[in-house]
Amino acid sequence: MSVQLVALIALLGVNLPTGSAPEPIPFPHFPDTLHTFVWRNWSLVPLERMAKTVEATPEELLAVGTAMGLPTPPAIDAEQQARSYITVIRRNWHLLPYPQLLTLLDWDAEKLDFVLREDDFLFIKFGSLKPNCPPVTYTPPSEATQAAEARIAQWVKTAFPQGIADTEEPLFAFVEHLSAPFDGAAPQAKEQHFNPRYCAPYFGLYGDPLENSEIDPFPPA
Numbered sequence: 001m002s003v004q005l006v007a008l009i010a011l012l013g014v015n016l017p018t019g020s021a022p023e024p025i026p027f028p029h030f031p032d033t034l035h036t037f038v039w040r041n042w043s044l045v046p047l048e049r050m051a052k053t054v055e056a057t058p059e060e061l062l063a064v065g066t067a068m069g070l071p072t073p074p075a076i077d078a079e080q081q082a083r084s085y086i087t088v089i090r091r092n093w094h095l096l097p098y099p100q101l102l103t104l105l106d107w108d109a110e111k112l113d114f115v116l117r118e119d120d121f122l123f124i125k126f127g128s129l130k131p132n133c134p135p136v137t138y139t140p141p142s143e144a145t146q147a148a149e150a151r152i153a154q155w156v157k158t159a160f161p162q163g164i165a166d167t168e169e170p171l172f173a174f175v176e177h178l179s180a181p182f183d184g185a186a187p188q189a190k191e192q193h194f195n196p197r198y199c200a201p202y203f204g205l206y207g208d209p210l211e212n213s214e215i216d217p218f219p220p221a
Contacts, residue, residue, distance in 0.1 A: 014109035016098050017116055019129030024094040031148035033095055033136045038064045040091040043167075044084055045104060046076045053096070053104045056138030064141070067149035069156030071164045080171040081106075085115070086122065093126055097133045 030036040034054060041050050042065050047058045054061070065073065081088075085105060092101055102112060116123040123130075141149065156164065 014113050016109060016113050017123050017128075017130065018132075019123075019127070021130060021132040024131035024133045030152070031141075031145045033133075034138060035064060035068065035145075035149070035152075037092070037095050037136055039068065039070070040095070041088070041104070042070050042073055044076065044088060044091065044171075045081070047073050049104060049106065051138075053100050054136050054138045060138055064138075064149070067141070067146070067153065069153035069164075071166065074167065074170070076171070083172050083175075086119075089115075089122070090126070094131050095133060095136065097135055098130070100135060 027033070027036045030039065037054065038050070038061055047061055050056075051058045051061050062073070088105060089101065092104060096104065098109075098112070102109060105112065116126075
């Protein structure tokens, strides 16, 4: 049973919002939607999860990304994935149909439905519509696709002649840094911390802040 069919079965009984369901925005600077998908999710979603979404192997998608000049994908842990879900949805809104979006997020349909309707008016911010995206599946690259990959790699090399450097910190590392307890006894404490310190909603997950006990969105002090 395919990944898409499993996700489609999970959708039964859940009326995910679609709105007018227009055609998705095209991305003609990539050879196909698969390459757009790889490019947009490379530094955001684990390679294994990406591969499962498009019925590929991690090695196949690694070859696609490398052919476009992308660096080694970073390690993405569970907390980073939990905090970045809105970005994942936004980047793939015009790329993936709902079943594949569920696979990419590793969510069930009920959770996605709640997030779209209740999480800071997310579906409204997406234009109150879900583009009618065809499924995206991996196919071995043709000669024309390989030539397009080489052109993209050349553009990357021109823009980054020293190569795309690895990020110095993992995603959302600033949350841990800024959430560290304030030690007022240290002589340089006030110079080393923001003053006054306050709880900004940017640190919190949208929705019910008390619902998710796995990630504490508010610093202790």
